Amino acid sequence: MIEFKNVTKAFGNMVAVDSVTFTVDKPQMIGVIGRSGAGKSTFLRLFNRLTSATSGQILVEGTDVLSLKGNAKRRWQKDCAMIFQQFNLVPRLDVVTNVMLGRLNQQGTLRSMFKIFSQQDIDDALAALDRLGLAERALQRVETMSGGQQQRVAIARGLMQAPKIILADEPIASLDPLSAEVVMGSLREIHDRDGITVMCNLHTLDTARSYCDRVIGMSQGKVVFDGTADELTPEAAREIYGADEALNEAVTSTSISAGASARAKSDPSVPGHGATVAEANAATA
Amino acid sequence: MVEVMRQEVLALEGRRRLYTGLSLALLLAVVLSGYSEASALNSGGFLQGLSKFFDYPAQIVMQAWDQGWAFWALFPKFLPALIETLNIAAVATLIGAVFAMILSLLSSRNLEVPPAVIPVVRRIMDIMRAFPELIIALFLIFVLGASPVPAAIAVAFHTSGALGKLFSEVNENIDVKPLEGLKAVGGNWLQRVRFGVIPQVLPNYSSYFLLRFEINVRASAILGFVGAGGIGTELSRAIGWGAGSETAALFLMLFLSIVAIDQLSSYLRRHFVGADNFS
Numbered sequence: 001m002i003e004f005k006n007v008t009k010a011f012g013n014m015v016a017v018d019s020v021t022f023t024v025d026k027p028q029m030i031g032v033i034g035r036s037g038a039g040k041s042t043f044l045r046l047f048n049r050l051t052s053a054t055s056g057q058i059l060v061e062g063t064d065v066l067s068l069k070g071n072a073k074r075r076w077q078k079d080c081a082m083i084f085q086q087f088n089l090v091p092r093l094d095v096v097t098n099v100m101l102g103r104l105n106q107q108g109t110l111r112s113m114f115k116i117f118s119q120q121d122i123d124d125a126l127a128a129l130d131r132l133g134l135a136e137r138a139l140q141r142v143e144t145m146s147g148g149q150q151q152r153v154a155i156a157r158g159l160m161q162a163p164k165i166i167l168a169d170e171p172i173a174s175l176d177p178l179s180a181e182v183v184m185g186s187l188r189e190i191h192d193r194d195g196i197t198v199m200c201n202l203h204t205l206d207t208a209r210s211y212c213d214r215v216i217g218m219s220q221g222k223v224v225f226d227g228t229a230d231e232l233t234p235e236a237a238r239e240i241y242g243a244d245e246a247l248n249e250a251v252t253s254t255s256i257s258a259g260a261s262a263r264a265k266s267d268p269s270v271p272g273h274g275a276t277v278a279e280a281n282a283a284t285a
Numbered sequence: 286m287v288e289v290m291r292q293e294v295l296a297l298e299g300r301r302r303l304y305t306g307l308s309l310a311l312l313l314a315v316v317l318s319g320y321s322e323a324s325a326l327n328s329g330g331f332l333q334g335l336s337k338f339f340d341y342p343a344q345i346v347m348q349a350w351d352q353g354w355a356f357w358a359l360f361p362k363f364l365p366a367l368i369e370t371l372n373i374a375a376v377a378t379l380i381g382a383v384f385a386m387i388l389s390l391l392s393s394r395n396l397e398v399p400p401a402v403i404p405v406v407r408r409i410m411d412i413m414r415a416f417p418e419l420i421i422a423l424f425l426i427f428v429l430g431a432s433p434v435p436a437a438i439a440v441a442f443h444t445s446g447a448l449g450k451l452f453s454e455v456n457e458n459i460d461v462k463p464l465e466g467l468k469a470v471g472g473n474w475l476q477r478v479r480f481g482v483i484p485q486v487l488p489n490y491s492s493y494f495l496l497r498f499e500i501n502v503r504a505s506a507i508l509g510f511v512g513a514g515g516i517g518t519e520l521s522r523a524i525g526w527g528a529g530s531e532t533a534a535l536f537l538m539l540f541l542s543i544v545a546i547d548q549l550s551s552y553l554r555r556h557f558v559g560a561d562n563f564s
Contacts, residue, residue, distance in 0.1 A: 048469050078471035088466030092484040101480055105471030112476045154466070161470060 001025055002165070002197065007056035007066070009042050009221075016042040018221035019056065029191045030199045031208035031229075034218035035241055040201040043218070044167045047199075048082045049073055060164070078105035081158030083168035083187075087150040091143035095134065095153050098142050099125040102160030121160075128156040132186055148179025155186055166190065168200040172207065184211045205237050345536075348529025359534035363519055367538050369433060370515035373508070374501040377437045381444025381501075382494050388445060389452030390478055395461055397474065407453075413446025422508045436513030440501050448497050455489040456482060488554060495550035499543055506539060 002024040009017040017039045024030065032040045046053045049065065057064045065076050081102070089098045100117045103124075107117075117125075129135045132152040142150060151171060158166055168187060172180035184200075188211050191198045202208045208215050209229045217225025217232075217240035225232070225240050349356050391398055392406040418439045425435030464481035472480070509517015516535060523531035 050465065050469055074471040074473060076471070077469055082466075082469035084462070084466060084469075086462050088462040088469070090463040090466075090480055090484050091460075092487075093480065097480075101467060101472070102470055104467065104473075104476045104480070107476075109473060109475045112472075113479050115479075157466075157470065 001059075001061060003057075003059040005057040005059065007043070007046065007058060008054050009039075009046055009051065010054045015221050017046065017053070020218075020221075020223050022216065022223060022226055024197055027191065027195045027197045028213045029188060029211060030197065030214045030216060031212035032199065032201045032216045032218060033203075033205060033208050033225075033237075033240060038218040039221040040218055041169050044082070044169050044199065044201055048080050048167055049077055050082070074105055078161050079164045081161045081163035081166045083151070083154050083158055083166065083171045085170035085173045087147070087154045089142045089150055089154055089157070092141065094139050094141055095129065095145070096122065096125050096138040098153055099128055099156045099160050102128075102157040105161070125156070125160055128159040129153075131159065132156050146179070147175050148182060151175060151179070151183045152186060155183070155190070159190065164196060166196060166198045168198065170201050170203060173203055180207070187211070205232065208232065345529040345533045349533035352530045356530055356534065359531055360538065363516065363531075363535060363538060366514075366516045366519045367542065370505045370509065370517065371502060371542060373433045373437045373440065373505040373513070373515055374498060377440035377505070378444055378494065378498045378501050380437075381441040381497070382448055382490075384441070384445035385448035385452050386490070388449035389456055390482070392449070392453045393456035395457055395459070396464075396478065396482065410446040410449045413442055414450070415446075416443065418443045418504050418508065419511065422513060423511055426512055431512035431514070433514045436505055436508040436515075439508065440504050443504075444497055444501060448493060451493045452486070452490060455486045455493070459485045492550060492554050495546060495553065499546050499550075502539070502542060502546065 004020050004022050007017055007020040008015065020043060032043065034040050042051065045051045046066070047058060049068070053066050056066065058066050060076075060079075065080075068076050090101070093101075097115075097117075100121050103117070103121050104112060107121075111117075126135055126138060129138055132155055134149060134152055134156065137145065137149065142153060145153070155166075155171075166187065171187070172183050175183060184207060187198050187200065190196065200208075200212065202212075209232055212229050215225065215227060215229055215232045216223055217236070219240055219242055225236055227236070388406055388410055390396060392403050392410065394403060421442055422436050422439035425438055426432075429435045459482060461481075463485070464477050467477045467481045505513070505515060506517040506520065509515045509519070510521045512518070516539065520532065520535045522528075523535060
């Protein structure tokens with residue numbers, strides 16, 4: 001149970017996140033969409049406490065995580081894994097070490113300084129990598145890997161944290177369509193199997209429709225849409241992005257056609273994607 | 286709006302050029318005034334002295350040449366002294382580098398150090414750099430007696446300040462994304478530095494470290510002149526007695542050890558950075 005109550009973040013006069021209020025009562029896969037600068041990233045970052053909120057509360061199982069300090073704050077960050085657009089791994093370290101860094105919070109500082117990890121940590125890291133299909137790459141340096149692989153390493157690091165929630169800030173924005181599909185599929189699989197909430201900032205509507213149970217639309221810091229993936233109609237999207245009809249179709253068309261074909265492969269039973277493809281084709285024609 | 290921006294960019298560019306011009310003029314003025322000052326103070330005069338510049342080296346080389354094969358026998362004789370000097374330099378560089386690392390991490394603006402700490406640490410490093418090793422060594426030899434220990438402390442003190450400054454500049458050039466990743470994981474400051482900063486800065490640290498080791502070999506040799514032992518003591522004796530071949534042998538040994546360190550330095554750098562980054 002997560003309750004967001006009037007979460008607000010202001011940079012000077014600019015309000016980046018404006019009284020965001022909603023409740024997540026059961027583990028869900030949530031997609032957050034909106035234009036660049038709508039406050040999506042800031043919202044996720046203040047949920048993880050990378051930045052501090054100006055006001056409001058986020059109650060996770062009754063605890064206000066926005067008021068945590070010091071060790072308690074770092075313990076919360078451990079519970080709330082974050083996946084970044086640019087992966088934010090340590091490029092010069094190998095894959096398995098990067099994954100084990102997900103355990104830093106449970107590990108003593110002195111042990112960390114000498115880079116000592118337990119057998120348990122190594123086993124868990126390899127299990128996490130195996131889940132993402134990268135176990136055989138464990139000793140490769142992260143900087144030599146492709147973007148899609150790096151993002152999966154980042155997800156494995158997140159799994160290593162044994163989190164209650166996974167936040168993903170534009171996880172597929174720097175990836176090619178195929179890698180994007182693998183990464184989103186992994187996040188969905190983690191949600192399905194581990195039953196944890198995954199909250200994902202997305203640029204592409206079709207990704208939100210295909211992978212998420214619930215979609216939150218943000219515009220100028222405010223939540224302007226909150227509904228199931230099926231309720232995210234082209235009209236609703238147009239409202240979120242604040243664009244006129246022609247612009248909206250043109251902006252989303254390329255991503256919809258690319259994503260819809262991916263979904264057709266992965267899950268042909270989901271109804272409704274035919275219509276989106278038709279829309280997309282109409283727009284590009 | 287575009288016009289306003291254009292004006293701003295032009296103004297900035299103009300200021301930048303003005304500053305470049307001023308600094309060049311200042312540099313030129315300093316060099317010229319320094320030359321005339323030195324020229325006035327010298328007893329002989331720079332240009333007349335230039336012709337005699339090679340007389341002393343030539344004399345040393347001639348004396349060494351005259352020794353023939355016996356010249357090479359001087360090397361094993363001075364080897365213990367050389368090892369002592371290298372020892373002083375190595376110990377001083379290692380201790381200095383440890384302190385430099387601590388100081389540099391506390392004086393980097395991008396590592397979330399409390400802002401008040403940064404200028405304090407930077408001034409401490411300034412003080413450490415301001416005192417020449419020779420002065421500190423003379424003072425310590427007076428207090429602790431003539432031995433390699435005061436020399437090592439003196440060199441380490443200066444090294445902490447000098448390397449600390451270079452290290453902190455390396456720290457400020459890193460990519461902070463990994464650090465943010467580790468913060469999101471819930472790592473504390475030391476853990477973030479250990480895994481987010483150190484892997485990125487280690488190759489540059491190591492090359493600065495080895496450069497400093499080179500410099501410190503020379504500095505330790507000089508400290509021998511004031512009684513700190515090692516090759517410097519031998520050198521001071523050889524020069525004082527006008528023993529040309531011994532002087533030549535000692536210089537050659539110093540040169541060879543610098544070459545050896547340089548080779549070691551490139552080898553270690555390749556090792557740290559990974560050979561694929563050089564091709």
